[in-house]
Amino acid sequence: MASFDWQTHFNPVLDYLRQAGREQWAGLLRQQLIQKFEERPHGDLPRWLGALDQLPAITGVEADLNASAVTLNTTRDLPEKDRTELEAGLRGLMPWRKGPFDFFGTHIDTEWRSDWKWDRVAPHLANLAGRTILDVGCGSGYHCWRMAGAGAARVIGIDPGLLFLFQFLAVKGYLGEVPVDLLPVRMEDLPDQLELFDTTFSMGVLYHRRSPLDHLLELKGTLRRGGELVLETLVVDGPEGYSLMPEDRYGQMRNVWFLPSCPTLLRWLDRTGFRNARVVDVSDTSTDEQRSTDWMRFNSLKDFLDPHDPSKTIEGYPGPKRATIIAEKP
Numbered sequence: 001m002a003s004f005d006w007q008t009h010f011n012p013v014l015d016y017l018r019q020a021g022r023e024q025w026a027g028l029l030r031q032q033l034i035q036k037f038e039e040r041p042h043g044d045l046p047r048w049l050g051a052l053d054q055l056p057a058i059t060g061v062e063a064d065l066n067a068s069a070v071t072l073n074t075t076r077d078l079p080e081k082d083r084t085e086l087e088a089g090l091r092g093l094m095p096w097r098k099g100p101f102d103f104f105g106t107h108i109d110t111e112w113r114s115d116w117k118w119d120r121v122a123p124h125l126a127n128l129a130g131r132t133i134l135d136v137g138c139g140s141g142y143h144c145w146r147m148a149g150a151g152a153a154r155v156i157g158i159d160p161g162l163l164f165l166f167q168f169l170a171v172k173g174y175l176g177e178v179p180v181d182l183l184p185v186r187m188e189d190l191p192d193q194l195e196l197f198d199t200t201f202s203m204g205v206l207y208h209r210r211s212p213l214d215h216l217l218e219l220k221g222t223l224r225r226g227g228e229l230v231l232e233t234l235v236v237d238g239p240e241g242y243s244l245m246p247e248d249r250y251g252q253m254r255n256v257w258f259l260p261s262c263p264t265l266l267r268w269l270d271r272t273g274f275r276n277a278r279v280v281d282v283s284d285t286s287t288d289e290q291r292s293t294d295w296m297r298f299n300s301l302k303d304f305l306d307p308h309d310p311s312k313t314i315e316g317y318p319g320p321k322r323a324t325i326i327a328e329k330p
Contacts, residue, residue: 004037004045004049006033006036006038009169010029012177012181013156013181013183014029016154017029020196022196025191028189028191029183029185032185032189042162044162045162047092048092048093048162048163050092051089051091051092051166052089052093052169052170053089054085054092055085055089055170055173056078056081056086056089058074058082058104058174059074060074060076061073061074061174061175062074062075063175064149065146066146066150067102068115069099069100069101069102069107069108069115070099070101070102070142070146070171071101071102072101072104072171072175074104078105083104083105083106086103087106089170090103090106090108090170093163093166093167094295094297095111095295095296095298096108096110096111096140096167096296097110097140097296098111098112098114098139098141098143098164099112099114099140099142100113100114100142101142101171103174109293109295110142110293110295110296111290111292112289113288114139114142114143115146116289117143117232120283120324121230121232121280121281121324122150124280124281124324125150125199125228125230126199126228127151128147128150128151128152128199129150129151129152130151130152131151131152131198131199132152132154132196132197133147133152133154133155133156133197133198133199133200133201134157134196134197134199134200134201134222135147135156135157135158135200135201136158136187136200136201136202136205136219137158137159137187137202137203137204137205137208138157138158138159138164138182139159139161139164140167140168141157141171141180141182143157143201143203144168144180144182145180147180147201148178148179148180152179153179155180155181156181156182156183156197157183158183158187158189158190159182159184160184160185160186161184162184164182164184165182169182187205187215187219188218190218190222193221194221194222195221195222195223195224196222196224197223197224197227198223198227199223199227199229200219200222200223200227200228200229201230201232202215202219202229202231202232202233203231203232203324204322205233206231206233206234206258207234207250207258207259208255208256208257209257210257212257212260213271213272216231216268216272216274217272217273220273220329223329224329226329227328227329228326228327228329229269229274229325229326229327229329230325230326231265231269231324231325231326231327232323232324232325233260233265233322234250234256234259234320234321234322235259235260235265235282235322235323236259236260236261236318237261237318237321238261239261239263240261240263240264240266240267241261241263241267242260242261242263243258243260243261243264244258244260244317244318245257245258246259246315246317247315248315249315250313250315250317251304251305251313251317252299252303252304252313252314253304262279262282262323265279265323266278269325269327273329273330274327274328274329274330275327275329275330276327276328277325277326277327278325278326278327279323279324279325280324280326281323281324282321282322282324283321283322284319284322285320285321285322287300287301287305287310289301301320305319
């Protein structure tokens with residue numbers, strides 16, 4: 001089995017955590033990485049490493065992290081051989097779900113138009129310049145790069161999906177030592193009460209948690225006093241106190257537990273100790289925002305909606321509506 005030199009990729013962030021006085025997290029993370037890459041490596045690791053290795057070496061790289069597609073450019077023309085190898089390597093990391101990305105003219109049309117979500121959220125954020133940010137459930141790191149483009153001093157994304165890590169490394173491999181990292185761990189793998197981050201994002205995670213209040217408390221523990229939480233989740237219409245718990249699946253997803261109304265969600269935030277919580281956006285998710293593409297060829301949102309009434313899921317529940325809430329830790 002091919003080996004992954006995880007220390008080369010993760011030692012800089014481990015050093016950062018030690019310097020920030022978070023030796024406990026650094027030690028715990030190191031053991032988690034040893035287990036993930038040495039003791040129990042994923043069976044697809046050789047394929048992903050092969051795809052990453054196929055990406056050609058390119059010099060003179062410049063990045064545009066403020067465009068809709070996270071974009072890598074080069075000051076020289078790529079020979080056809082490099083373009084062929086580039087696309088083959090990137091296709092070896094399919095499916096691409098969060099994005100879009102543009103690698104030197106090779107455009108990756110991801111399943112999700114994650115730039116639409118960013119455009120909805122960004123106008124309501126505190127100035128991210130100089131801030132230390134945690135992105136929970138970050139996928140391939142698309143929003144991490146947008147946060148860096150907004151001037152964040154350090155961005156750490158966490159997501160247990162290993163394919164996401166290698167998609168992230170496809171970008172970072174061309175950018176070198178930048179203060180953006182993706183850790184292949186879950187929220188519950190972090191130590192309690194880190195109090196390290198100025199801003200914590202949790203977008204598209206809350207409804208996957210059996211205990212949403214515990215997730216809110218975990219998020220609060222990551223923040224410094226006065227820190228900002230950016231929470232985006234599925235919601236339903238209804239009064240305070242109302243929350244939908246699907247009988248089995250929601251939009252063909254088994255791991256959906258609670259879809260609160262916006263007033264209920266605000267009450268949850270108040271009860272878990274957040275202050276100044278406000279709903280800044282509510283948007284229906286459309287089949288233009290989430291769909292199958294040539295870079296993600298599996299079923300997508302249109303396959304999960306009632307074909308006779310697309311305002312409902314295939315199970316008959318209200319169709320996906322997402323709210324963004326911003327709150328502070330006192």
